[in-house]
Every structure is written in C-alpha cells, then in structure tokens.
Amino acid sequence: MGIRLAALIRKEFLQFFRDRFVIILVAWAFMVDALLMGYSLALKPEHLALGVLDQDRSQRSSQLIQQLSATRYLDLAHWASSGREMNMLLDQGKVDVGVVIPASFSRQIDLGQPVRVQVLVDGTNSVVASIGANYVSAIILRHSRQVLIERSAIAPSQVAALPAIVGRIRVWYNPGLDATIYMALSGVLLDLMFIAIVIPAVAVVRERVAGTIEQLLVAPIRPIELLVAKMLPMAAVTFTGFVISLLEVVVIFGVPLQGSLLLFFTASVLFLFAAFGIGLSISTIAQNLQQALLASFFLVIPMVFLSGTMTPVDSMPAVMQYISYVSPLRYFTDIGVGIFFKGVGLAALWPRFLALFGFGFLLLTFSAQRLGRRLT
C-alpha cells in the first residue's frame, strides 16, 4: 500500500506542476498580491491639503496659520481670497480642510470675546475627513489655550503649572499606526485562503471533466488514498508559497512578530484544512470548471471583506458581524493579528483555534464523503 500511495503522490505532483494556470495563480498570489495590498490599501493620512481664507490678515491670524501648517499632517496648499474660492477649492478636491479666519479675529481676541474659526471639511471620505477635522480642531484649541494664557497676563514661569489635562496617548500593538503592515499581513492570510480554495476546486473538477478520474476509479486505490494523494502536493505548494509570502512581508514591510511563530503555523495548518474543505466541497458540487471557478470567487470575495482583513469587523453592522462568524478567515485574521501584533497566545485565542478545527473537520468530512460516493 505504501508504494501504491507513493506512486500516486508522485503522479499528483507531476500533474500539479504541468498546470500553467495553477502555477501562475499561485506565484502571483503569493509573490505579488500581498505586496500590492500592503501598498494600495494602506491609508497614510499625512500631508492633507489645507486651504486658508484669512480675512483678518493680522499678526494673530498668521500665528494660527503658522501653527496649523507646522505639522507633517497638514500642508498649506492654497490661499483662498474669498468664500467662493474656498468652496471651489473644496469642490475640486484641491483642499481637504479649509480654515476660514474671520475679519474680526484679532479684534475680538483683544476685546476678550470668543471668536469662531470655521473649519470646512471635505467629508466625501469619512476617514480622511474625521482625521483632518480633528487635527485642525486640536491645533486651534491648543492655540486658543495659548491666547487665553497670554491675555490673562500670567507670568511665563507659571504657565507649566496651570491646570490642564494632559492626555498621554499610547498606541498599542502598532505604535507607528502603520497601516501597511496590517494590510500586508492581511494580504498573506487572504491569499492563502484564495489559493487553498481555488486549487482543489479546479484540480478535482478538471480531472472529472477530463474523465481521468474514471481511470483512477478502476485502479486499486481507496478513496481516502486518492484524497490524500491529491491534497499532498497542493498542501505542499500552497504552504511553501505561504511561507515565502510571509517572509516577504516581514522583510519588505517589517511586519513584527510579537508572539509564537509555531502557534501561528499551527493555526495556518488548521486554516489550510478548512479552506481545502471549502475547495473540495465546491469541486464535488460544480459541474464544470467555469462553475467551480465562479463559485470560488463568489465565496472568496465576501469572505475576504467580511473577515476584518480590509475593514474592521467591529465597525460593521451587527448583522454583518454575525455573518462573519461563518467565515474561517475571520478567525484566522484574529489569530494572525493576535500573534503578530498583539503577541497574545493560546489563552486568548483558543476559541478561534477550536472554530478553525471545527470548520476543517466538518468540511473535509463532508467533501471526502461526497467524493467517496462519486468514486464508488
């Protein structure tokens, strides 16, 4: 039996590497796609275009403007000469945030009256808009504090001792708030799923369409042997590609590894089985190649978007959050983020491991049974 199985595995390996389609897909997914994701879906909200309409043109207003443009978050891009021009700049997207300083600005400050500075934000993208609005608000409020202190004639030596609330904000897990490393890791995880679903789906259906599966049927092999022989080359290639792409994002983007690599690979194997289960299930249901591929896309795309790989699950409406529980990628993403960024271990992640194991077990049993029934 050992020799028989070995021969079968050899045949499957040969067959696997003859397939150009599969090779291109695997190479592209693991070599290119994760990098693309790291670059193209990582927002870096810096250098937002600031537009200023200074109706006061005083020393006070230029002080404020100077403070607004002093950080790397805001670039003074345009001076508007009228409200209409400011509107136009916002319309054309040339300005992300517009600040309108009224003509009475310095006079009101000198009189001790509160003065309003208008902050106009292009709200088309909610993320960029809220970040921009908050940058500007915080800078104006700090400036306001300075003005208050200045006006109240408090001795400079006492300023540091004035009542204030100093918020020491510390960002955990990704202190640089670098979205690239998150997206790149996400890319590696979802590419593993994509490949591990598409390849078994395609391979089995093709064999069935070509009729070669009937030849195997008359050969003295048990269905389970066939399944093992079929899955082994796929698993080997997929996992190798996965490890390469993981190395790639660690080296190129500097994705940190806070937790245990061994634990992560354990999760990856469990996830691989779950994804193979999905792919094989598709292959037992689809009639032809085209159906198998379209069904794979149909499953993969929602799973990607529902799993917190591109946008956080917590932000989704409750219904979508519940739906996301049926996606193995959701658990795998939690595990990946947990181990790589947070450095947590099995104590925090075991329910996700259990879920992955359950998925893999159920799906593989289901597809093995269906495959077995077709064979016998």
Next chain:
Amino acid sequence: MRRDPYFLGLSVVLPITMFFLFSHAVTLDVRDMPLAVYDRSRSQTARRYIDRFVSSGYFRLVAHVDDVGALNRMLGTGQAKVAFVIPQDFSRNLHNNRPAEVQILVDGSFPTTAQVIVGYIDAINASASQAVLVRYLERQGQRSSQLAIEPAVRVWYDPALKSMNYIVPGLYGVILLAFAPLLTALGVVRERESGSIHQIFVSPVRPYQFILGKTIPYCALMFAVTLVLLAVGIYGFRVPMRGNLLLFVALLAVYTVCTVGVGLLFSTLTRSQLGAILLALLGAMMPAFYFSGFLYPVEQLPAFVRYNCYLFPAYYFNRISRDIVLKGMGLQQIWPDVLIIMAYTSLLLVGASLRLKKKV
C-alpha cells in the same frame, strides 16, 4: 447567452450580492468604540471627564475595572479599543490648579481606525483641558472667562460622515470592472471553444459588426444590473444623488461599454476559459479593488499606487461618480474625466476589433 440559465443567473446574482455585502460590510465608521476605564481617583471630576468622550458618540463605556491587568486583557481580546487610566491625584491636581495627567491606551491593531480614534481623543482632550483652564481663570476673576478661539467644524458633502456614502458611489465602478470583463471574456471564449465562432468567421459579417453584436447583449445585461444597483443605492441605502441623475446614468452607460470592452479585448488574447478567467482576475477584478480609490482617496495613497490607478478606468469613473453623486457637479467641471473614459472605451473597442480581424 440566454440559453445558459446558470451563466445568466450568475451574471445577475453575483454583482447584486456583492453590492449588498460591500455596501454594508466595508465600513470604517468610528462610532461607539468600546472604552474601558480604570479610575484610581474615583472622583466626580474624572467621571465628568470621561463623560465628554462618551457623550461625543464616538465612544461607549463598557467597563470600569480595578486594575491595569484587566485593561490589558480587554485590549488584548478586543473587548475594549480604548482604555483610560486616571491616576489617583487626578482630581486633587485639578482642584489645586495644577496639571493632571491621564494615560490613554489605544488598540492600534487596525491602524486606520486607531488613527481616527486618536484624532478624536486628542481633540476632545484638548477641549476638556481648555475648559479646565477657563474655569480656573474664571475663579481668578479674569475678564476673559470664555473660550478664546473656537473651531466650528462643518463637514461638507457628507455631514454625517457615513463611510457608506463614500463606498457606494465607488461600488458602481468597482463592481462593473470586477465582473463585466470576467463574464464577457468567459462568454466569448466559451462560444469560441464550442466552435460556433467559426460560423461567424465564414459568414460575411465584418469584425466591427461582430464586435457590436457581441458587445450589445453583454452591455445591456450589465447595464441593467447596474441600474438595479443604482436604484438600491439611492432608494434602499439612501445614498444621496446631488447631481443630475440623467447625466450619471448616461456616463454609467459609457462606462459599462468600457468594462465590457475590457472583457472583449481579454477574450481575443486567450483561447481557453481558464486563461480568460485568469486574465479577468488579474487584469480587472483585482485592480478594481486595489487601484480605484475604492476605500480611500487615491491622493492619500503612495505614489506607486497612484500611477497604477491612472491605468484603470475605475479610477476615473469613481471620480466622476463621487463628483456627481456627493458633490453635485455637472459636466462643465468633470469633463476631463469623461473624455478620458470615452477615449479609453474607443481604444478598447478598436483594439478588440483589430485583434479579431487578425484572427479572421
């Protein structure tokens, strides 16, 4: 085409399902972020301070805990995204007119959301700090006992800052580029595989006539699907339509032809269904998601990504779409993008005809 109900069904169901899913699942809204507090001062002042954050609507108080370990655990499991550690001397310092410190921990594991959270915290904290100073000056009998400068934020185009209003106008362009080339290329290649295309080659049909004949049914189908999406977007999801609906529908039609043209060109480059799927996947579906400004404005992305975006029609159409839908712009402002889409479409159709002619 009509003879294959599976194919036809898929071409309708696939885009519509994706539209529903994306418009709801792809959201970056920061609202009700779970917040945990370790208040060592146990004071009214601290409660009022935390209240400022909760009443802003961006944060939701989920737990008061009694040690730092619990905060760490909550951040680790994701039960809390933000944690405040208020030191014992917080209210005492403020009462004695001294600065007080607060430690604020933010879960940065999803960096984009964390960035927005940090921004809100910073702004709310700055305003709390200012209020403290104002009260102090008041007690000192200063004449200027009010906020000196107040930022009055006005958000344009999408005042509620719902990310759905950004995502949905972008979805029309993304979904068309993701599925129209795939379905078109597959359909045409299948026809070729079955040999029926040779009948057409021997018939006195000219290549451009053939192209038209091929394009029209796919365009009609995809356009019909897109109109359904548009209706759902406007009436179902209440995404605004500030510009001219008719203009938008007309440009949507042009863009539909463009994406079908991409599929047609792909179909002339490959002979197998697998090749068609591979081309459509790598050449259209993936770029639709990566290089269209689907999640974030292209201007905020690295230069390398920006240059890639310029290569794909979804980028131009998404600009058009957001300009019309959210900003209410007209043809006189958006004509450069319209021109690019039209030129792109013509080039694709001419290219496909030429390739086909060669084959004949």
